[in-house]
Amino acid sequence: MRITVLGSGTSTGIPVIGCTCATCMSTAPENNRLRSSIYVEHPSVKFMVDCSLDFRQQALRYRMPRIDAVILTHDHADHIGGFDDLRGYNFIQQGPIDIYGTAAVFKTLRERYAYCFRPALQIGGGLPQLNLIEIEPGKAFQLGDLEILPVPIKHGLLDIVGYRVGKTFAYMTDCSFVPETSVPMVDDIENLIVGALRPTPHETHFSLPEALEFSRSIRAGKTWFTHITDRLEYFATNASLPPDAQLLHDGQVIEVETC
Ligand SMILES: [Zn+2]
Ligand SMILES: [Zn+2]
Numbered sequence: 001m002r003i004t005v006l007g008s009g010t011s012t013g014i015p016v017i018g019c020t021c022a023t024c025m026s027t028a029p030e031n032n033r034l035r036s037s038i039y040v041e042h043p044s045v046k047f048m049v050d051c052s053l054d055f056r057q058q059a060l061r062y063r064m065p066r067i068d069a070v071i072l073t074h075d076h077a078d079h080i081g082g083f084d085d086l087r088g089y090n091f092i093q094q095g096p097i098d099i100y101g102t103a104a105v106f107k108t109l110r111e112r113y114a115y116c117f118r119p120a121l122q123i124g125g126g127l128p129q130l131n132l133i134e135i136e137p138g139k140a141f142q143l144g145d146l147e148i149l150p151v152p153i154k155h156g157l158l159d160i161v162g163y164r165v166g167k168t169f170a171y172m173t174d175c176s177f178v179p180e181t182s183v184p185m186v187d188d189i190e191n192l193i194v195g196a197l198r199p200t201p202h203e204t205h206f207s208l209p210e211a212l213e214f215s216r217s218i219r220a221g222k223t224w225f226t227h228i229t230d231r232l233e234y235f236a237t238n239a240s241l242p243p244d245a246q247l248l249h250d251g252q253v254i255e256v257e258t259c
Contacts, residue, residue, distance in 0.1 A: 001040060001041065001042045001146075001165070001166065001169070001255070001256050001257075001258045002040070002041045002042075002253060002254070002255055003038050003039070003040050003041075003169070003193075003253065003254040003255075003256065004038065004039040004041075004062055004064075004251070004252075004253050005038055005226070005248050005249065005250055005251060005252040005253075005254075006034065006037040006038060006039055006048070006052065006054075006055075006058040006062060006250070007033060007034035007035045007036045007037045007052050007054055007058060007250055008033045008034075008036060008226045008227070008228055008247070008248040008249060008250050008252075009033025009034055009035055009036060009227070009228060009250075010033075010035075010036075010078075010197060010227050010228060010229045011035065011076065011077070011078040012229075013033060013034055013035055013053075013054065014031060014032060014033035014228070014229070014230050015032070015230070016230055019230060021230050022233060023230040023231070023232070023233045023234075024230050026233070026234075028234065028235070029249070029250070029251070030234035030235065030249040030250075031233060031234050032250065033228060033249075033250055034052065034054035034057060034058060034250055035052035035053045035054045035078040035079075035081070036050065036052060036078065036079070036173050036174075036195075036226050036227045037049060037050040037051065037052040037054075037055070037058065037079070038050075038171060038193070039062065039064050039067075040165060042144055042145065042146055042258065043144075043145075044144030044145035044146065045068050045069065045143050045144025045145070045146060046064070046065070046066045046067060046068050047067065047068055047069040047070060047071060047143060048064075048067060048069075048070045048071075049070075049071050049072075049073065049163060049171050049173075050070070050071075050072060050073055050079040050080070050173075051070050051072070051079070051080055051081075051082045051083055051086060052078060052079060052081060052082050053077060053078050053081030053082055054082065055081075055082020055083075055085050055086070056082060056085045056088075058082075059085070059088060059089075061251075062251070066089070066092075066093065067086070067089045067093075067097055068097070068098065068143075068144070069097065069098040069099070069100060069143055070086070070097060070098075070099050070100070071100040071101070071135075071143070071148065071150075071163055072099065072100065072101035072102075072105050073160055073161055073162065073163070073171075073173055073174060074105060074155060074158065074160035074161070074174060075101075075104065075105045075108035075109065075112075076174070079173075079174070080105075080108075080109065080112075083109070083113055083116075083128065084113065084116075084128060086128045086130065087126055087127065087128040087129070090128060090129045095129070096129035096130055096131050097128075097129070097130055097131070098130075098131045098133055099130050099131065099132050099133065100133050100134075100135050100141070100143075100148075101132070101134070101135065102134070102135060102136070102137060102150070102161065103134055104159075106132050106134060109132070113128075115127065116128050116130060135150050135161075136150070137150050137151075137152040137159070137161050138150065138151070138152055138181075138182075138185075146165055146166050146258065147166060147167075148163055148164070148165055149163065149164040149185055150162075150163055151163065151164055151170065151172065151178075151182050151185045151186060152179060152181070152182050153172055153175045153177070153178050153179070153182060154175070154176055154177040154178070154179065155174045155175060155176055155204050155205075156176055156203050156204030158204070160174060160175075162175060162186075164185055164186060164189065166258040167258070168189065168190040168191055168256050168257055168258060169189070169190070169191040169192075169193075169256045169258075170186045170189045170191070170192050170193070170194075170220075171193045172186070172192070172193070172194045172195065173193070173194070173195040173226055173227045174195050174204070174205060174227060175194060175195050175205070175206055175211075175214075176202070176203070176204050176205055176206055178214060183218060186218055186220075187218050187219070188218065188219050188220075189218065189220050189221070190220075190221040190222065190256070190257075191220075191221060191222050191223075191254065191256045192215055192218075192220040192221070192222070192223045192224070193223075193224045193225075193226050193248065194206065194211045194214060194215060194223065194224075194225060194226070195211065195225070195226055195227040196208040196210075196211035196212070196225035196226070196227070196228065196232075196247075197227060197228070197229055198228075198229045198231040198232060199231055199232065200231075205227065208225065208232060208237070211225055212241070212245055215245055221244070222244055222245075223244060223245040223246075224245075224246060224247070224248045224252075224254070225245070225246070225247050225248060226248050228247060228248075232247060234247055234249060
């Protein structure tokens with residue numbers, strides 16, 4: 001299974017509008033971060049986790065050949081803001097795209113993108129065609145040959161989900177706390193992508209030290225950090241981290257065994 005990092009940035013993206021810090025002024029592509037999302041390719045299915053505000057740019061940059069499904073972590077704008085541009089893949093694939101999310105996420109989608117879910121007024125509107133498939137946190141579902149487990153996590157006060165994909169990979173962005181009952185779902189995971197916002201604590205996200213501590217507490221194998229602010233310059237931060245726990249960069253490709 002092949003994972004392409006479409007974006008590793010926090011909600012603002014990096015550079016931050018108007019910011020002149022060293023990370024934001026850096027010309028290194030590793031310090032240029034679109035909003036967080038990944039693309040997963042398995043012989044049986046190709047899908048994204050989240051559809052970021054930068055989805056159009058990500059699709060043009062990484063040329064994902066096909067999107068069978070999108071699995072959503074939560075309804076914040078940086079994670080669903082590219083929704084309307086999914087129609088580009090409706091045109092290519094001549095069919096709807098399956099969207100997986102919780103009831104809470106779908107409530108927001110139906111409000112924010114109401115025009116996608118009511119009959120079109122006229123021909124030529126070009127609305128996205130989407131099949132909403134509701135999931136339950138903690139209850140596995142099938143995507144192609146892969147078992148996907150929505151792992152309940154906390155994002156500040158919000159209940160959101162991370163995802164375990166197959167048995168060997170988990171993606172947990174925008175996480176500030178992992179409930180005791182969710183720990184066995186990701187214990188000993190071989191490959192982990194987890195959110196790490198900045199060096200210092202934050203109300204709704206793990207800091208880098210907290211994310212590293214979480215990874216160690218579940219005895220994760222290879223760990224990568226995502227949803228990163230400009231407070232974490234890529235090269236200096238990675239030099240300070242252990243080799244098996246590093247910041248991601250946009251465009252990074254990770255190959256994982258699925259069983
Ligand atoms: Zn976010
Ligand atoms: Zn969020």
